[in-house]
Every structure is written in structure tokens, then in C-alpha cells.
Amino acid sequence: MSLADRSLKPTMQTANRPKEDQSLLARIMKSKYLYLMVLPTAGLVLLFSYLPALIAIYRSFYMWDGIRLDKFIGFGNFSTMLQDPVLLESIPNMLKLLLFSLFITLTVPLTNAVLIYRLAHARMQYWLRVLFIVPAVVPSVVTILLWTSFFSSDGLINIILRAVGLDTITRAWLGDPDTALYAIMGVGFPWAGGLTMLFYLAGLMNIPESLIDAATVDGATGLRRFWSIELPLIMGQVKLFIILTIIGGLQNFSLPLIMTDGGPGYSTMVPALRMYYAATQEFRMGYASAIGLVLFLVIFGLTYVNLRYIRTTVEFEAQ
Amino acid sequence: MRRKITVKGFASITWLGLMLLLTFYPLFFLLNVSFKDIGQYTQGMLAITFPLHFENYGMAANMLKDYTLNSIIITVASLAGLLLTASLTAFVLARYSFPGRNIIFYGLIGLMMIPSVLTLIPSYILTIQIKIYNTHWAVILPYIAGGQAFNVFVLRTFFQGLPEELFEAARIDGASPLQMYGRIALPLSTPILSTLAIMHVLGSWNDYIWPATVLQSDILRTVAVGLVYLNRIGSFPDPGPSMAGSVLASIPLLLLFVLSMRTFMQGLLTGALKI
Structure with a gap:
């Protein structure tokens, strides 16, 4: 939790670090398989953890039954x-x-x-x-x-x-x-x-x-x-x-x-x-x-x- | 001096023994009653009575077998999904540098700050909206998502500790990241994976509130939910079969514990770090 990235050991890409003149887009394209490998985690976490957290905050200000009733009431719930x-x-x-x-x-x-x-x-x-x-x-x-x-x-x-x-x-x-x-x-x-x-x-x-x-x-x-x-x-x-x-x-x-x-x-x-x-x-x-x-x-x-x-x-x- | 230590040692052992006795007595009580018929229960709840009614177990097993199968499906599927996705991500985060890596890492670590009480109700509605409510997916997918933060964190630390030389030869031979993950990193991580696996199995087998919330149909219920349900609606004719059901629901994890005691304890210790 408190272990930040400074503890990161030299990784293989630092060994052959991409040249500075490579554009961000080129670096992203070069790593496309890496993104693909991270995709399942990212997708699941966004859908089932971050989205519900955001819904919770957003819906706190609504009168909402999950189906039809949907009305902004400010701090009414509180x-x-x-x-x-x-x-x-x-x-x-x-x-x-x-x-x-x-x-x-x-x-x-x-x-x-x-x-x-x-x-x-x-x-x-x-x-x-x-x-x-x-x-x-x-x-x-x-x-x-x-x-x-x-x-x-x-x-x-x-x-x-x-x-x-x-x-x-x-x-x-x-x-x-x-x-x-x-x-x-x-x-x-x-x-x-x-x-x-x-x-x-x-x-x-x-x-x-x-x-x-x-x-x-x-x-x-x-x-x-x-x-x-x-x-x-x-x-x-x-x-x-x-x-x-x-x-x-x-x-x-x-x-x-x-x-x-x-x-x-x-x-x-x-x-x-x-x-x-x-x-x-x-x-x-x-x-x-x-x-x-x-x-x-x-x-x-x-x-x-x-x-x-x-x-x-x-x-x-x-x- | 010597004598004093012995007296103290004796006092400690007595205290710990008493603790163990009080801790285990309820389990003994459970096991004892699970073999009783209603007459033996009302007349001698505390005594060990004969004959032992093994048919209680037959009845309970019959009532719990579908629930148990559901628990196995959910536990195995979420375990496989969790370890696969988390180890892939952890490997990439540990061994490569690419644009957005830190965002992904901190995005995952930040999840540990979100308590389940905040997301419980919206997650429940979400399962309805994406039409997985009242299916096993409504339990499996959130379990996989919920385990990511901690599992990626632990696995990333492990993969970072692997020496670079292991990967060098493969990289020169032109192995892809996926090949290096599958052929080098994964085989080396079996011990840490089994520790994480045990933690997940323990959590998913025992979980009550989430599966009770999103699994409506009786045929979908997990064993924890089913056991509570049967007791609450009074399906068990008397305490004997009910407690036999409790014993049966406990057996898989107890077995796992006995078979892998060291890994299990390691898993529990690792798990205690989880918030």
C-alpha cells in the first residue's frame, strides 16, 4: 500500500529504454500486447468496483428506486x-x-x-x-x-x-x-x-x-x-x-x-x-x-x- | 527461580488449554447433535447418545448437494478467473514499462480504499442492469474484480523479485511477453499462487451477504446461503439433520486446511494484510 513505485527494480524495458524521440503514440503501439494482457483486470475493475463507487456517490443525491423513480433531491437523502x-x-x-x-x-x-x-x-x-x-x-x-x-x-x-x-x-x-x-x-x-x-x-x-x-x-x-x-x-x-x-x-x-x-x-x-x-x-x-x-x-x-x-x-x- | 518459571508455565498451559476447550466445545456440540434423533436431542442434548443416526447426514447431504455444487462452480470459476487475470496484470506491471503503467498500478491500489459497504447497493443494481442478476455470473465476476487489487499487489511484488537473467535468453530468442509469462514467470509462482488461492477459496466459500443478495432462485444458491435459508424456513425436521448440514458445509474447507496446513497458515497471514 505504502510501497510506491520507487521500489521498482530495473525492468527489461529500462534495459533497452525506448529512445526519447519516439512519440507517445509509437510507444503505445509498441506496447499493444501489454495493454491486451492488462485489459481483463482493467475492464472488470472499472465495471464492478469503480463504476459502483461512482454510482453510489452520484445516486446519493437522488430519490431513486433503481427502475423508474429518478429525481434529483440535492442533500435530501442526508x-x-x-x-x-x-x-x-x-x-x-x-x-x-x-x-x-x-x-x-x-x-x-x-x-x-x-x-x-x-x-x-x-x-x-x-x-x-x-x-x-x-x-x-x-x-x-x-x-x-x-x-x-x-x-x-x-x-x-x-x-x-x-x-x-x-x-x-x-x-x-x-x-x-x-x-x-x-x-x-x-x-x-x-x-x-x-x-x-x-x-x-x-x-x-x-x-x-x-x-x-x-x-x-x-x-x-x-x-x-x-x-x-x-x-x-x-x-x-x-x-x-x-x-x-x-x-x-x-x-x-x-x-x-x-x-x-x-x-x-x-x-x-x-x-x-x-x-x-x-x-x-x-x-x-x-x-x-x-x-x-x-x-x-x-x-x-x-x-x-x-x-x-x-x-x-x-x-x-x-x- | 526455576520453580517460579515452572509454575508460570503451568498457568499458561492451563489458560491456553481452557481457551482451546471453550473454543472447541461448540464444534464438539455441533458434531454430537448432528448424530441425534429428536428424542435423543430433547432428553440428552449434551450427552453422547447411541445409536448414532448417520441417516441425518444422508438427509442433509441430499438437501445440500445442489447448493454445494453451486458453491464449487462459483469458487472454481472465480478462482481461475482471478488468478489468471491478476497474474497477467501483475507480470506486465512488474516487468515492463509503458505509458500508463503507473496510472493502472495506482488505480488498482486505490481500490483497497473502497469499502464494500459503499459499493454493495450500486453493485446489486448494476447486476440487474447488465442482466446478470440471479445468475452465477453475478457472483463470479464481482469476486474476480474484488480480488484484483490485493492479488495484483502481491503477485507484482513476487514477479519483481525474479532475476532478470531468467528472461534474458528468452527475450533474445524473440519470445513475446505472453510467452515469457506462461513459460517462465507462471511456473515459478506456484507457491504464491497457492497461497492466494487458499485465501480466495476461504473467502468465496464462506461469503454470505453478496450471494444472498444477487442469487434469488433456490437452484442457484451457494451452500452458505442455502444452509441459512433452510434453517430459517424450518426445512430441517429437527436439530440433528440441521447440524449435520452445518458439519457437511464445513468439511471442504477443513479438508483443505488439513491437506495444506503450512500454505494455509501462510495464506491467512498474507490475508491479514488485506484491508
Whole structure:
């Protein structure tokens, strides 16, 4: 991403660089097969990535149902957003889910990675890595369906609660507006985060052994070693995952879509799901595009603020 | 000192073991229930009960076989298309200089800044307008397009690292760019291609929202979409066959994981860089 073209090695055409007097047209003609080779990529990307992005921006200013209704309304969609009670209710839900996943990303997988990293037994390290990854391979819809069943009135959660004598709090967790959002957070407990953990661990394993040895000689062990050596040296990974979690938290909606449809009421509605329903159920394509655009701008802004940190990671990885 | 370390080591192992236990218990639960009939389920959901009802799997397989075939078609077609187009572009961008090269390169890298939430709805309408809505193409083509930025980026870096001497002799013999790509660059890039392939398969097999949006007909659905659909409309008579279906939907990727563990982990690590 941050690797610019200056890293480009001398290529074969620089070896026999076209003479300066060759016109641009001649150089283009000379490279016609190269353009042909790039054409499939260029065509697909223009059609399926850039065009939709442009449509999204353009249509944000229209009242549009995708078929007939097609009317320019300026910032109308954006002022509608400010008065859309469902959308407004969905924002705190998204923030709660986002804060929770940020908290998880920074705790459980990091702890696990450090503990695995510190194990002296290389073979055990390898197998722990493999085992923690397995759940990441299970299709996410399988995980979501399974947890949906756990939260049902006769599901695993209630069975456990009854077994320990907490009958009074048993309920259909996803059917109760007071608990549905928290049930969604519970999916994937204990959130060992195979992929995040793997990535933290890769960062830890990149720390030069001499550094750790020196720290140990100086008496830095346990928590001290974590705060002074390990954490600073994998800050790149940590920051990257903060950004990825924020981006994911703003745009993912498959959990509420599959588990609750945003309900009961709008207790698990998130803005991205509101956008999806505005388009697929109410056919308000212009309005949905406007919600998408605002989410994009928020993501873009937050990523821009953090761009520096992404670069840190890439450079660290390249070492 | 020595003793303290051992106590700590023991504590870590206990913690990690507990984590693994809690992580794997849901999967064990899934597998266990997948063999139960309704009586065994209501009376002993948590216990291992006999006889094991293998017929749950027969029923689930029957319900999921068309969906699975659709997933295979979409995954294989988009994978072939993605790796072919991305490697061609990456090769050209890495080894040649021509007018417009930087525009193309930055045009691709810039794509990483466009989140799916912005393009989801317009892409959905686009598939209707270009008349591929409710066909497999509506999933395959956007998958190929969506993977370009990252795959070209990774492959371009790889092709740049190949020594120029490899191509020199061929160039003197008058080989075309396409020949050099096919005969020299591509055969050398099998490891990086398999890493990218695994990432793509993982993503396309598991994807839910896009195929659920553009595939309307039941006969076109992917296994992820079909599985959710069958559960939501209550097609499974009881939890046993439903969970057997979940197990079946998970098997292809688990198999792929077991067969190519190192490449797989490499793929996951590479993928984490993707935004």
C-alpha cells in the first residue's frame, strides 16, 4: 500500500529504454500486447468496483428506486438520515458492538499470542497455533447458526443456567430486546480470535532473539517484559487490527442479518443493515447509497487518521 | 527461580488449554447433535447418545448437494478467473514499462480504499442492469474484480523479485511477453499462487451477504446461503439433520486446511494484510 513505485527494480524495458524521440503514440503501439494482457483486470475493475463507487456517490443525491423513480433531491437523502428513527437508533448499537470487538481484539487474542510465544516447547507452539486456527476455517454462517441455537429458549445457554440454578434469568436471548444485542456480542465466545492471534504471534516471532535475551539478563520478565519489549515491538500489528476492527465494525452486518433481522424492534439494528433493508426491502436505492456514502466517509476519515500506523506495520513486515 | 518459571508455565498451559476447550466445545456440540434423533436431542442434548443416526447426514447431504455444487462452480470459476487475470496484470506491471503503467498500478491500489459497504447497493443494481442478476455470473465476476487489487499487489511484488537473467535468453530468442509469462514467470509462482488461492477459496466459500443478495432462485444458491435459508424456513425436521448440514458445509474447507496446513497458515497471514 505504502510501497510506491520507487521500489521498482530495473525492468527489461529500462534495459533497452525506448529512445526519447519516439512519440507517445509509437510507444503505445509498441506496447499493444501489454495493454491486451492488462485489459481483463482493467475492464472488470472499472465495471464492478469503480463504476459502483461512482454510482453510489452520484445516486446519493437522488430519490431513486433503481427502475423508474429518478429525481434529483440535492442533500435530501442526508437530511432524511437525520430524521430516520431506525437509523438513529442503530448508531448506538453499532458503537456498542464496535467498542466490544475493539476490547476483545486487544485482550484475548493478544494474551493468547504472548502466552504461546513464551512457551519454550517449539512443537507445542506449532500445534497450538494450528488448533487455534481451526475455528477460523469453519464457515461463519455455521458459527452464526450454531450460536443462534445456543441462545434459543431451549438452547445450550439456558441448559447451563438451569444446571447452576439460575432458572430465573433464562429466556430466548435473541428474542428479548434487552439482551439481543449482548447475545450477538457473545457469538464466538471465548473469542480466541484465531486469525488475529496468528498475526500477533507472527509479529512476536519476528522480534530478534538478542533483544529478548538482553531484556531477560536485565531482569525484565513477566508483565514487565510484555509492556517494555513485546507490546512496543508489535504495536504495528496492534494498530493494524484496531483499524481493521473499526472498518469491520462499521460495515459488517451479517450477524444481525442472520440472527435477528435487526430486531426485536430495532434493538440489534446497525446502520449497514438499515442501508441493506432500505435497498432490498423498501427499494430506496438513493437513500441506501447515501447511507453507504456516509459510512464510507467515516471509514475513510478514521483510516486516514491511522494511515501512519498502517505504514509502520508494512515496514515491520518487510524486515 | 526455576520453580517460579515452572509454575508460570503451568498457568499458561492451563489458560491456553481452557481457551482451546471453550473454543472447541461448540464444534464438539455441533458434531454430537448432528448424530441425534429428536428424542435423543430433547432428553440428552449434551450427552453422547447411541445409536448414532448417520441417516441425518444422508438427509442433509441430499438437501445440500445442489447448493454445494453451486458453491464449487462459483469458487472454481472465480478462482481461475482471478488468478489468471491478476497474474497477467501483475507480470506486465512488474516487468515492463509503458505509458500508463503507473496510472493502472495506482488505480488498482486505490481500490483497497473502497469499502464494500459503499459499493454493495450500486453493485446489486448494476447486476440487474447488465442482466446478470440471479445468475452465477453475478457472483463470479464481482469476486474476480474484488480480488484484483490485493492479488495484483502481491503477485507484482513476487514477479519483481525474479532475476532478470531468467528472461534474458528468452527475450533474445524473440519470445513475446505472453510467452515469457506462461513459460517462465507462471511456473515459478506456484507457491504464491497457492497461497492466494487458499485465501480466495476461504473467502468465496464462506461469503454470505453478496450471494444472498444477487442469487434469488433456490437452484442457484451457494451452500452458505442455502444452509441459512433452510434453517430459517424450518426445512430441517429437527436439530440433528440441521447440524449435520452445518458439519457437511464445513468439511471442504477443513479438508483443505488439513491437506495444506503450512500454505494455509501462510495464506491467512498474507490475508491479514488485506484491508
